[in-house]
Amino acid sequence: MTGTQKVLLAVEGITKAYPGVVANSDVSFEIREGEVHSLLGENGAGKSTLVKMIYGLVKPDSGRMTLRGGAYEPRKPGEARASGVAMVFQHFSLFDALNVAENVALGMENPPRLAELASRIRQVSEEYGLPLDPSRLVGDLSAGERQRVEIIRCLLQDPKLLIMDEPTSVLTPQEVDILFKTLRQLSAEGTAILYISHKLEEIRALCDSATILRRGKVVASCNPREKTARELAELMVGETLTPPARTGKAPGPVALDVTGLSVASPNPFGTSLQNIHMTVQKGEILGIAGVAGNGQDELLLALSGEIRTAADAVKIDGRGVGDLGPNERRRAGLVAAPEERLGHAAAPDMSLTENALLSGAVRKELVKGGMIDWPATRTFAEGVVKDFDVRTPGIGTAARALSGGNLQKFVIGRELSQEPSVIVVNQPTWGVDAAAAASIRQALIDRAAAGAAVVVISQDLDELLEIADRFCALNGGRLSAPRPVQGLTVDEIGLMMGGAHGMEVAHVHA
Amino acid sequence: MFMLEKRPSPSRFWTGATPILAVALTMIAGGILFALLGKNPLEAIRTIFFDPLFGDNAWYYRAQLLVKAGPLVLIAIGLSLGFRAGIWNIGAEGQYILGAICGAAVGLAFYPAQHWYIFPLMILAGALGGWAWAMIPAVLKTKFGTNEILVSLMLVYVAQNLLAEMAIGPLRNPQGSGFPGSRDLSQYPSAANLELIPGTGIHWGVIAAFVAVIAAYVLLQRHILGFQIRLAGQAPRAARFAGVKPDRLVLICMGLSGALAGLAGMFEVAGPAGKISIDFASGYGFTAIIVAFLGRLHPVGILLAGLLMALTYVGGDIAQSNLGLPSAAIQAFQGMLLFFLLAVDLLSNYRIRFGLKEAR
Structure with a gap:
């Protein structure tokens, strides 16, 4: 679907420096409507800083962003959400002692009444194949179910762009399959997804395009399906990787x-x-x-x-x-x-x-x-x-x-x-x-x-x-x-x- | 509009500067308080901070400084070990009273015999009395998970009533024509904690305070127990990983602080106070909490803070008698010191940014 859709978000020449380190240097890329776009890079490559700027948590030093052609300068996450940008974080911000619906309500600007919210949670979760009981305590949920709470919290706000930070690190392979089905469904409905990960096989299976960051700079853009995992890894690290060497020895007592x-x-x-x-x-x-x-x-x-x-x-x-x-x-x-x-x-x-x-x-x-x-x-x-x-x-x-x-x-x-x-x-x-x-x-x-x-x-x-x-x-x-x-x-x-x-x-x- | 930004590591400058800033702010706020009471603020501040050191009768007040600082430092050193480990003994006042009662009781039991070993036995009894009183909250905490802050604090009030009971009951002077209060231990040579060098105010309690400062310094810098205390306070989970047994640490820290507070009480009752009386407890155990924090829970800092606090005591007394300031105003003044210290403490971990900024 790349190429045919309109550009949703364009990032142009974004730079952000912290004392002693340039987190992002002149970063540019585009996400089209309905595209699953991967942001690939090692820890410390600047992925998190970049998405934090898109989500309004951090302000860029220079550069600009446009959303559907208009200027986009979120000063706080609330403004980003109002513009249709939602984010699922790697570390969940949920309260163990509250139930699902209460947790979702806490993350909304103007939450509806809890009973109404619960029925909407049920409806959205079934629509997207992410079953979730709104009345269960979050403390009793598995990590995969907690992630579903976060995703549904985002989906209730009908986002145009969904940012996901390392979403599969807490999932079993089967749960990853379910998540991917949901993401593909969202993509088919026109929601763009910005997918951050360093798991290369996943990116090759899911994403339409990839922007690769190394030390804060964009080093490559590609269609990950046309590259091998090894090629992607070497783009990401910038050197040839040697897998650990093993010596076959019979174990002792x-x-x-x-x-x-x-x-x-x-x-x-x-x-x-x-x-x-x-x-x-x-x-x-x-x-x-x-x-x-x-x-x-x-x-x-x-x-x-x-x-x-x-x-x-x-x-x-x-x-x-x-x-x-x-x-x-x-x-x-x-x-x-x-x-x-x-x-x-x-x-x-x-x-x-x-x-x-x-x-x-x-x-x-x-x-x-x-x-x-x-x-x-x-x-x-x-x-x-x-x-x-x-x-x-x-x-x-x-x-x-x-x-x-x-x-x-x-x-x-x-x-x-x-x-x-x-x-x-x-x-x-x-x-x-x-x-x-x-x-x-x-x-x-x-x-x-x-x-x-x-x-x-x-x-x-x-x-x-x-x-x-x-x-x-x-x-x-x-x-x-x-x-x-x-x-x-x-x-x-x-x-x-x-x-x-x-x-x-x-x-x-x- | 201003906002706070966490520093990557605590500022060394502000760690040292905050106590000084807090003292300065206390002088300003205290001056306002004194002005509202209709006194000349500059004169009051001068009376409190300057007169005891350089005024007309400074020779007397300087000795008083050590007499007051001794118990404060001794108690604060013990408390600081617990505070560093996250164990909050708020009841040093009670342990101080119990140390005094036990020490005095042993001394009075021998009256009027003269033996060299009476005073050492009193020291032992004082330390044991404070230790035992501190063991109550410690054991309740380790066995039943009670809060040591509440239990140790409530035991202060029990101790105060026990003190009153002792003064009119078992320890009352039989030759005191029915007045409450024990015999004067400072008049009983085998039990008296006398001034060792005339005119300096130095008695055995002051010596013990100096020894405690040095011992605490070595403990925290060189001994594995000191390391465990610091570790438990900074990172409790890392402490368990390092093999620290939290219950054992509670017993040790509460016991040590109780024993030192008991010692302070014993030296006080055998020396400067002289006898068990209803008004023997003068709040050293509570003031020592301020001293411990003012000294940044560091042995040398506590020594300096103890001297400073003693200055406000001695100076406060002069201000009371010369300027007619109410004693409550002096206590409020000391409370302000802790308040400002905790408030400006923020500066060592955060920096203040001025101006409107929505996002960094």
């Missing part, structure tokens, strides 16, 4: 043994773990997939020792450690890297040196007789920074001043530098640029090759298929039986992840 692990979630809307069994051998990487909020956080806490259980539920090298805390488990050889970098894996306002002490104190013997050995701690921190190529002005820098990718390299590096025998990581490359992600994956593989048992919890299927030896999925706090990665199909993986959560594949008329 069991290092981590989890038997009948059941844990009540510490959070009211969390997912409790139910009767989890798994074993990981030395030299092996076990990949655990799952949509966000299916017990990943709880599993990490139960393995790291932040949640304690019966002693025999978790065994390291045959020794029961389930009733021990994090430091005793570190002593036994287990290190962990939680998903949330700032606030959980690292203290935001503390220096890298202090953050090195945070989890390295036990295994690196940085505390003697209660007193901290700061020189040894600094040496350890410097070693991590050097070995894992952490870009920072120095080890005295506060953790929150580092970029996400650099902090993640530091956190992973801190754990891997402790010669652990068991490694548990949750979302090791979330929000990390491709080069840093590749080096983190390589480091995990290297540790496994050196004889560590590695558990990688991730929502990135490509990542797991790339580095894991065996694969299983968390769904509603239960862990599926592990399968060798070789020979797994995407459909099988999707079923292990629970298929399409809480819905029969909907009746889509399109």
Whole structure:
């Protein structure tokens, strides 16, 4: 449908600079009515800044935008919405303790009465194949259903342009199919979609055209269907990518043994773990997939020792450690890297040196007789920074001043530098640029090759298929039986992840 | 129209400058308050801040400064450890009273015997009394999840009634012809907390305060417990990841602050106050909260803040007697100091932008 439709939104020479970094430099592109247009780029390429300007959250330094030929200068999201531009964010802004209709009403300028709104939600959700009960509590919904709340909130305002920021990162493959049907239906009705993602296969399946950003500049525009995923990736990164190297080695004895692990979630809307069994051998990487909020956080806490259980539920090298805390488990050889970098894996306002002490104190013997050995701690921190190529002005820098990718390299590096025998990581490359992600994956593989048992919890299927030896999925706090990665199909993986959560594949008329 | 913009990292300049700015703003607002009371504001400010240091009777007031600052610093150091960890002991006043009661009771139990070990035993009893009183909110919090702010605060009122009961009951001076109040411990050599160097105001409580400042500094900079305290306050989830047991930290921090407050009470009752009386409690435990924040929860800052607060006490007394300012006005003046400090604290984490701006 490209070429024939009228131009809906034109962005011309937009530039936006922040202190120390030019987020967008002379960016131009066009979206036509009914077009599915992809904005492609690594983390930090400037995609978010660009769409924030289109959505009125950020004001450009220079350049102009036109909407249907008229000047378009939204000063706040309300004005963007009034002009027919709607956005679904990567991180949802929903209240767990309110129901669907109440949440939708909170996001509207002039919400109708709740009963009327509920019937409209029902109507729109059926029309677009996104079934949703307006009276359910948001806290009880799966991540995919929450996204539906956000999408329907947008659709109720009858948008001309729908911006979606990384919408599939929280979905199972089956849910992705349903979402794509909806998006294609919207596109057929003339709604343009600006689709932000770094998942190349999806973009090739869904989008009519793509604008590729690198370091704030447009480096290419293309029809993604005419390119291979590899070509797109190289346009995006600007260099040739080498996939991680693996050495085929037979795994050794069991290092981590989890038997009948059941844990009540510490959070009211969390997912409790139910009767989890798994074993990981030395030299092996076990990949655990799952949509966000299916017990990943709880599993990490139960393995790291932040949640304690019966002693025999978790065994390291045959020794029961389930009733021990994090430091005793570190002593036994287990290190962990939680998903949330700032606030959980690292203290935001503390220096890298202090953050090195945070989890390295036990295994690196940085505390003697209660007193901290700061020189040894600094040496350890410097070693991590050097070995894992952490870009920072120095080890005295506060953790929150580092970029996400650099902090993640530091956190992973801190754990891997402790010669652990068991490694548990949750979302090791979330929000990390491709080069840093590749080096983190390589480091995990290297540790496994050196004889560590590695558990990688991730929502990135490509990542797991790339580095894991065996694969299983968390769904509603239960862990599926592990399968060798070789020979797994995407459909099988999707079923292990629970298929399409809480819905029969909907009746889509399109 | 102005708006606040979060700084990428806290401003070093404003972290140091806000206490000074807060003192300046307090002087201005306090001056207005005094003017409204019909006093000359400049004279009142001079009486409070200048006279104790450089006035006619400064030799006496300077000693008083250390006498007042000692307990404030001692209590504030203990509180600051908890505050840094996000544990809010608001009941230091109660722990101070209990320390005084226990310390005095041990001393009076030996009266009139003379032994070298009586005073050390009193120190121990004072610390234990404050510690035990602080353990009540601490244990309730760890066992039942009660709020330590409410429980510790309410226990202050219990302690005040206990103090009154002691003054007219068990600890009353048998030779006091029925008047409330205990024997004067400062007249009982084995139990007296005497001025160590005449004319300076330095007694054992002042020494203890200095020791506490140094010990707290070392604890926070070098000891793993100090690191855990800072970590728990800044990032509770990271603290659990680092193996910090939150309940243990509550018990340690509440216990330490209670013991130090108890010590302060014991040194006070055996020295400057001399005896258990109904009006023994003078609000040091509450003022120490201001001192802790005014000193940015930093040991050295607390030392300076304690001296400043002592200055407002001593100067306030002079202003009361010389200028006839009501004591409530002096308390309001001290309250303003905390109010302004918390208000301008904003500047260390935010910058103020003037002008109309809809979007950045």
